[in-house]
Amino acid sequence: MNSSTHPFEQEEVMAYLDGELSANRAASVAAHLRECAECAALAEQMREVSSQLTNWSVEPAPANLTKNLEASRTGHSSVKVKKPNGIAAWLGGKLTPLSGHWAWGVGSAVALALVVLLFTTRRSTTYLQTVPEAQLAYDRPRSRTESKPWVAPASPSHAPHNASQMAAELYSERAQTSENLENDLPASRGSLPTFQRDEPMIARTASVSVMVKDFGPVEASVRAIAQRHNGYIANLNSALPQDAARTLTATLQIPSAQLEAAVTELKQLGRVDQETQSGEEVTKEFTDRAARLKNARATEQRLLDVLREHTGKVKDILEAEQEIARVRGEIEQMEADQRALQTRVDFATVQLAVQEEYKASLQSAPPSTTTRLRNAAVNGYRSLVESVIGIGVFALQALPTLVLWGTVLFLPGRWMWKRFRRTAAPQS
Amino acid sequence: MPGCESGSWRAMTSDEQLILELQQGSDGAFSELFLRYRERVWGFFRRRMNDTGQAEELAQETFLAVLHGAKRYEPRATFRSYLFGIAFNILAASRRKSAHDRTHAAAAAEEMPARSGSNPENVICIRQAVERLEAGEREVLLLREFEELSYEEIAKILYLPVNTVKSRLFRARMALRDILTATPGSLGGRK
Numbered sequence: 001m002n003s004s005t006h007p008f009e010q011e012e013v014m015a016y017l018d019g020e021l022s023a024n025r026a027a028s029v030a031a032h033l034r035e036c037a038e039c040a041a042l043a044e045q046m047r048e049v050s051s052q053l054t055n056w057s058v059e060p061a062p063a064n065l066t067k068n069l070e071a072s073r074t075g076h077s078s079v080k081v082k083k084p085n086g087i088a089a090w091l092g093g094k095l096t097p098l099s100g101h102w103a104w105g106v107g108s109a110v111a112l113a114l115v116v117l118l119f120t121t122r123r124s125t126t127y128l129q130t131v132p133e134a135q136l137a138y139d140r141p142r143s144r145t146e147s148k149p150w151v152a153p154a155s156p157s158h159a160p161h162n163a164s165q166m167a168a169e170l171y172s173e174r175a176q177t178s179e180n181l182e183n184d185l186p187a188s189r190g191s192l193p194t195f196q197r198d199e200p201m202i203a204r205t206a207s208v209s210v211m212v213k214d215f216g217p218v219e220a221s222v223r224a225i226a227q228r229h230n231g232y233i234a235n236l237n238s239a240l241p242q243d244a245a246r247t248l249t250a251t252l253q254i255p256s257a258q259l260e261a262a263v264t265e266l267k268q269l270g271r272v273d274q275e276t277q278s279g280e281e282v283t284k285e286f287t288d289r290a291a292r293l294k295n296a297r298a299t300e301q302r303l304l305d306v307l308r309e310h311t312g313k314v315k316d317i318l319e320a321e322q323e324i325a326r327v328r329g330e331i332e333q334m335e336a337d338q339r340a341l342q343t344r345v346d347f348a349t350v351q352l353a354v355q356e357e358y359k360a361s362l363q364s365a366p367p368s369t370t371t372r373l374r375n376a377a378v379n380g381y382r383s384l385v386e387s388v389i390g391i392g393v394f395a396l397q398a399l400p401t402l403v404l405w406g407t408v409l410f411l412p413g414r415w416m417w418k419r420f421r422r423t424a425a426p427q428s
Numbered sequence: 429m430p431g432c433e434s435g436s437w438r439a440m441t442s443d444e445q446l447i448l449e450l451q452q453g454s455d456g457a458f459s460e461l462f463l464r465y466r467e468r469v470w471g472f473f474r475r476r477m478n479d480t481g482q483a484e485e486l487a488q489e490t491f492l493a494v495l496h497g498a499k500r501y502e503p504r505a506t507f508r509s510y511l512f513g514i515a516f517n518i519l520a521a522s523r524r525k526s527a528h529d530r531t532h533a534a535a536a537a538e539e540m541p542a543r544s545g546s547n548p549e550n551v552i553c554i555r556q557a558v559e560r561l562e563a564g565e566r567e568v569l570l571l572r573e574f575e576e577l578s579y580e581e582i583a584k585i586l587y588l589p590v591n592t593v594k595s596r597l598f599r600a601r602m603a604l605r606d607i608l609t610a611t612p613g614s615l616g617g618r619k
Contacts, residue, residue, distance in 0.1 A: 061470035
């Protein structure tokens with residue numbers, strides 16, 4: 001692919017996928033991708049690489065990270081803490097070349113000066129307890145007594161504090177929620193998509209057809225089975241004809257893990273006429289959608305950044321907003337599809353058909369003659385009324401047309417009639 | 429929550445607003461930022477370091493640097509790029525110090541446990557493939573794919589022109605595609 005045959009460089013296609021192009025340029029590349037199979041293939045390969053990279057996940061951050069960070073903030077020396085790397089950390093990592101012996105020397109000199117200065121001015125016996133914090137060059141606006149443990153795992157080193165305990169619980173809960181969200185849907189809230197599964201994702205379906213002798217308790221039994229297996233009934237139809245077998249058809253959504261148990265119970269309702277089970281692997285579809293979703297989110301973020309930093313024409317801003325709205329719509333659609341796909345995997349679909357073993361019963365007594373005559377009279381009267389109404393309706397519909405053509409054809413008709421009579425008279 | 433009146437309100441606050449609150453001394457703002465970026469900063473170092481303990485220390489050091497350097501933050505860039513800029517500088521300093529001017533991802537293939545739920549073979553396969561990339565291209569790729577930084581943000585962190593970032597990223601992806609396609613047992617990469 002080159003510029004002589006393609007209007008866009010390969011890197012520009014990649015930039016489009018990464019959401020790095022302006023709205024206009026992105027729209028042009030998108031249009032080109034719809035027409036050019038070669039560029040579309042390249043884009044697909046790019047997505048595939050990104051998709052595969054999502055497999056590289058790491059273990060969750062160790063709990064010690066939180067604990068040690070808290071300890072370093074509060075200055076507890078009992079916990080192994082790597083202090084900020086001298087001036088490098090003090091300067092927010094902007095001057096890392098200053099790390100090393102030189103930085104330690106300067107840091108020590110500054111700390112020593114601070115110690116001497118504070119010691120001579122305050123002469124406090126408790127001062128030495130705050131030295132470690134001073135050495136870390138903390139420029140916290142609050143004093144140490146004002147600061148509260150911001151994350152307080154259950155630890156005897158931290159006195160129970162309602163606010164901090166609540167914070168810890170809340171953080172823990174939110175972290176768990178976030179973890180769950182990551183497991184449910186990739187790239188939620190724009191975070192790194194780390195959804196992984198060892199097992200393939202299978203959307204399972206089953207179909208069971210059962211013949212029962214006693215149809216009465218079937219519906220209640222089906223509802224109980226669905227409830228027992230934490231599923232639900234998506235659709236249920238009962239047909240209760242008097243002169244034929246009663247039937248019940250239902251669509252059950254059962255958690256995939258409990259499909260076998262639920263089907264076994266359903267089969268126990270009666271005699272099994274037919275049973276089928278199938279599964280569709282949707283792993284690739286899910287992964288592809290996750291990658292597309294990630295790219296769309298990146299595009300949206302980039303567009304938002306462009307819009308925020310843009311100072312150009314109003315027309316460009318409006319176009320960017322339209323593009324954002326379009327991308328947002330795509331994201332929502334993809335999220336909905338992703339959720340639907342996840343539901344298909346989590347809940348197996350069971351099509352159930354139950355039919356009663358029909359036993360013909362003796363017909364009841366036929367209707368009496370009087371009733372039949374009365375019904376005939378009613379039907380006759382109804383037919384009469386219907387025919388009168390039908391004629392009236394026809395007349396109303398056709399009359400204007402008949403009047404029109406009668407008027408138009410009257411004079412020619414009369415002239416022809418008179419001429420006919422004149423030619424007929426001499427002959428007679 | 430210390431300095432945080434409402435968790436849901438915090439969750440809706442932007443990173444940039446939180447760092448500005450941190451400048452005013454809000455502990456809750458820092459807690460929220462830590463909560464948001466703990467796993468990502470940890471992942472940043474874990475994918476680049478062999479030693480778990482060292483990765484943990486550097487992640488901790490990064491957050492401490494954010495905490496103590498908050499006053500020097502200027503809202504000209506996103507907090508995310510600011511954070512990973514710090515992380516990258518700390519990583520570079522650590523590498524210089526330990527004389528390991530390379531990523532240790534592939535070297536740790538057998539030692540680095542995969543996250544529960546992921547396929548270890550796939551993780552090793554991907555990690556080894558990334559390790560085979562040229563160092564400069566690999567770093568750009570990691571910053572883009574895992575830290576989700578824009579080209580411009582990557583350029584600022586690496587002190588490179590944006591076009592160079594774009595070229596390196598493209599070469600990295602194409603090389604990775606070729607490696608994964610040629611690797612038996614890869615995830616079905618195609619060429």
